[in-house]
Amino acid sequence: MSEVRELPLVEAIKEAYRQEMERDESVFMVGQDIAGGIFPHTKGLVEQFGTDRIVDTPLAELGMYGTAFGAAMEGFRPIVDFMFAGFFLNAASPILAQTAQFRFIHGSQMSLPMVITGACGAGMRLGNEHAMLVHNMIAQVPGIKVCMPSTPYDAKGMMIAAIRDDNPVAFIWHLGTMMDRGPVPEEPYVVPLGVADVKREGSDVTLVANGFQYKNAGIVADRLAGEISVEIIDPRSFSPLDIDTILKSLEKTGRLVVVDESWESRSTASEIAAQVVDRGFDLLDAPIRRVTIPNMPLPGGHMEPYVAPNPDAIEAAVRDVCR
Amino acid sequence: MATNYVMPKLAMGMNEGIVVEWLVSEGQQVERGAPLMQVETEKVAYDVEAPVAGWFHILVPAGETVPVESVIGQFAASAEEYAEIAGAAAPRGTTASTPAMVFDDKLTSTGAVMGTVPAAAATAAGGGRIKASPLARKLARDRGIDLATLAGTGPEGRIVKRDVLAAEAVAQASTAAAPPSATGELSVKGTVPLKGMRGAIARRMTQSLQTSAQLSHFSEVDATGLLKARKSFIADADAYGTRVSVNAFVVKAIALACQAVPIANSAIVDDQIVLWNEVNVGIAVSLPGQGEWDSGLIVPVLRNAERKGLVQIDTELRDLATRAREGRLVPGETEGGTITLSPTAAMGGEAMYSWSTPVLNLPQALIVQPGMIMPRAVVHKGKIKQREMMPLSVTFDHRILDGDPVASFVVRLRRCLQAPELMLA
DSSP states (O other), X not given: OOOOOEEEHHHHHHHHHHHHHHHOTTEEEEEETOSSOSSGGGXXXXXXXXXXXXXXXXXXXXXXXXXXXXXXXXXXXXXXXXXXXXXGGGGHIIIXXXXXXXXXXXXXXXXXOOEEEEXXXXXXXXXXXXXXXXXXXXXXXXXXXXXXXSSHHHHHHHHHHHHHOSSOEEEEEEGGGTTOEEEOOSSOOOOOTTOOEEEEOOSSEEEEOOTHHHHHHHHHHHHHTTXXXXXXXXXXXXXXXXXXXXXHHHHHHOOXXXXXXXXXXXOHHXXXXXXXXXXXXXXXXXXXXXXXXXXXXXXXXXXXXXXXXXXXXXXXXXXXHTO | OOEEEEOOOOSTTOOEEEEEEESSXXXXXXXXXXXXXXXXXXXXXXXXXXXXXXXXXXXXXXXOEEETXXXXXEEESSHHHHHHHHHHSOOTTOXXXXXXXXXXXXXXXXXXXXXXXXXXXXXXXXXXXXXXXXXXXXXXXXXXXXXXXXOOOXXXXXXXXXXXXXXXXXXXXXXXXXXXTOTTTSOOOOOOOXXXXXXXXXXXXXXXXXXXXXXXXXXXXXXXXXXXXXXXXXXXXXXXXXXXXXXXXXXXXXXXXXXXXXXXXEEEETTEEEEOSSOOEEEOEEEEOSSTXXXXXXXXXXXXXXXXXXXXXXXXXXXXXXXXXXXXXXTTTTSOOSEEEOOOOOBTTBOOOOXXXXXXXXXXXXXXXXXXXXXXXXXXXXXXEEEEEEEXXXXXXXXXXXXXXHHHHHHHHHHHHHSGGGGGO
């Protein structure tokens, strides 16, 4: 068997789209600029699947979402691409109030198998609306799954899992990981949603991070190697949240730092901290530290790297809990 | 409403202070600005004035080191309020942790400091709450380690996992017979958790050897006369209801030796040596352990040996030992000892003439360990004779006793054992 080839994360996502659209005719895409596009993750799909299945729309989030919403009710499995995830807010009412809670409200009689996707994240100096991560806003609502990949392998497997899931899934990807290369098997495969991954084993401190921050966590673990042994856990999904894997790690380390590229208040970092204190109080040998964006808008210019979580801030938190 | 009085922060960087001396007495009415106490910091000693007027209630005894901002006293607004707070609030730090002696009323009337925790156990008595991580609390709970005996090395003095593990390692190092950490090449036959009784023994033995100045003294006793006297008691065993044991003679002899040399029957309480009137003899009783590989030990106390005769002592000894082995001692029966007798167990049924260095049962000053009586060839009245001899080991706390009083104590003990009729005195 030949070596597994390496692909950039966006190519891994595109391969998931292509393979799932080949496998299942009910899968189609609707979104802004997906026939051409400033991001390469849909490039070339329109040539293969045509404009019936790669439906390019104007800048009208509510309209394109409505298209997908109705199609899902009729048995299709639409993928809605907002390009920048932050603009999901223009369609927040049908997504959060209706789609997410649809199945529950209708007594599990109907489901809406949709994928809502978009890119975001600090690092490109694009300004608050384009950069801000919205995973926690969505994850606060029950009924919709929310995930973000950290590696090309996870990106493909999680996108396929999202498309095949009968629940609505928000699949958010971080701009800072777009061109990250990693091994991606050619055949279709599933990375289950709601399952965290121990990406790096360590014994002194559990560092939870994902997306672009997973890379920062790796930088910090390398810096501290030989001094502090860092275990990195990628939660992969924010909802449902896999606390068991974190608790298991804490049995070994007793110390927890959670990096969440999000505002500090009501973040996944806060949620993990709360659940760990609730279920794993006796495992803690130090206070839990959160590394997040302070409760202020992300600046668009040169201040962005100082406000967003960064290796120095993560290292300081890790050192603090290891005192 | 009483006003709390806290250890003042007298200088930048002052984290704790020693209450060297209270310049007022308990319950005294104090004027604002009157000298209240003398405080010593890392650098300098201060006289501190009362910040308010009132009837003062002392919560921390002189000599203790406490963190700044922790409550060390209270000002009551009236004599009535003083009576109320003095009656209600037990002095801080009185929670009896494992090694604390609990004295009965008779003892307190002798002027002893009531319920004071021995120095070693008080290290964490910096404030009410002990700061420890949840994990450290759980580990300490699982291992039977008292958090109050640990010093925290985490941020702000928090007790963290490493502190508990370090304390456990110290206990293990001092008790484990096996060489440490060779498990890589050895296969484990069994394990004994350092919990419960095992954990308590480990901690107390370690504490004893690490916090006192122990010295042992060895001698021999000619017990030929003692065995003869005992024979007479055995002959009348039916009348007495018990077969008076050698241990009963030893207990009685200890009581008499203590009366002759009172400093042998004492303890260090805070910054002074306290001598007791009563001779309460703790008897070490070996017990089966909690598991296949474990053994146990408990020390019930025979009270007022100085007032009791041999028959009563023996009856009580047997009762205590029996109930100790059956786990039927009632709370209090292992407390209040002033000196300890640690009889040598028959070494697996093998008679053996030997000495050892018994470990002090803190805060007591002395422990006596008679060996097994065996026939030996000795010089007796100018001739080599076979005599019934008993090895005698005594360990004492050199902080309390010097060689001379120990010699006097041992001489008195031997005299009583060699000529048991002296115990009629």
